[in-house]
Amino acid sequence: MGVMNDLLTTDLFGHMLRPVTLQGPTDFEGFRRMARALLAQQVPPSGVSWHCSDTRAQDLFAGSADTSPTDAPPPQNAPVVSVPPDFMALLQTVILHRDPGRFDLMYRLLWRMVHEPSLRHDPLDADRVLAGQMAQAVRRDMHKMKAFVRFRTVQDDTFRTHPEGGPLHVAWFEPEHHIVEAIAPFFTRRFTQMRWAILTPERSMDWNGATLHFGPGARKLDAPEADAGEQLWLTYYQHIFNPARLKLKMMQKEMPRRYWKNLPEAQFISTLAGQAGERHRGMVAQAPTTPRRRIPAQRKTTLHAAAA
Structure with missing residues (x-):
């Protein structure tokens, strides 16, 4: 048992990681520059520790390596890494994700793109699927911000x-x-x-x-408190609520509960949903109304006479 522990310790702490510090959590240009330098130096993904300038490095082994950023530019003869345009767009979206492991994933994909050409034609690869899921989460978050x-x-x-x-x-x-x-x-x-x-x-x-x-x-x-304009919007929201079209599961899919606390109209959702059944039955029980004529009868006769 002691021999096994010694072997594991030697293997773990003998592996020197290259720390890379980016200028912020969305520093894509910095990531691109560093990734090209690392690829030119043949540094594998397992040999890199990625950090952000505004995030304290928590890597267990970072202290055993040089903690200065790997900011040297790639050599003049460094090969140009050519990747499909849609893949680069994917990385630009993935970097916006909050997962701290996104930089490792991005560099691993770049490394594999260079060393495993078949990866470009494998949409079911685990790393590519994960990157796609992260990009989709970012796009959804952007959509919700536009809406809410x-x-x-x-x-x-x-x-x-x-x-x-x-x-x-x-x-x-x-x-x-x-x-x-x-x-x-x-x-x-x-x-x-x-x-x-x-x-x-x-x-x-x-x-x-x-x-x-x-x-x-x-x-x-x-942020400011509610104003008169917001009260007007809330009154409008309650009046346009249609109980016959309420679909709670669909609504919560499009408007997840995590956003409700910052939506003024969310305070009425539970009440309006609870009253939906009764209001719907009341609407069905009401006698049909006669639609109002949009064109007065005399005006309509004149139009018909002109057409004749």
Whole structure:
């Protein structure tokens, strides 16, 4: 038993890892540069330890290696790594995932692309499937952010001195992945004419009508309280609710419960769902109504006469 432990210890601690530190959790250009340098030096995936500048390295064996970043550029004669464009787009999406093992997966796929050409034609490979699932989770998170951001109006100092620019609209959102910077162009296009800010726990952004700025994360307490405009929206939401079309499972699939706490209208979901059956029966029991004529009878006769 003691001999076995000695062998395992020698094998584990004898393996020197190459630490690589990226400038942030979504530093794709840094990853691309480092990956090319590592591939040129024939460093296998098992010999690399990936970290971010804003994340404390927790690797058990990192202390046994040189802790300086591997920031040397690839040699002049380093072979160019050629991969399909859709694969590079996949990696650009995967890096936005919150899984800390995403860098290992990305480099492992690149390494295998170089050393296992058949991988390009194997969509059922475990690593490729995992990368696809992570990319899908990121895209879904981006879709939910587009759908569930709710702005509240703030009359800030800029509005008080220059009211012609309109008030500031502030929203709070809690994304699951590192998507804030990637999704920013959507909001600048969608709300170009108004000033807005979106606060998240990790990263925040604000648009002054011409320039987009990014800043550190915020707290939910930094977001404004409900205003009159929100109360109007809630009244509208309750009136358009159709109990005959309620499908709870489908609704929860499209609007997962994790988002409910930040959606003003979510406070009515349970009540409206509980009343849906009774309201539906009431609608069915009501006598049919006579539809109102859109064209007065006299006007309709005149139109027919003109056509004749």
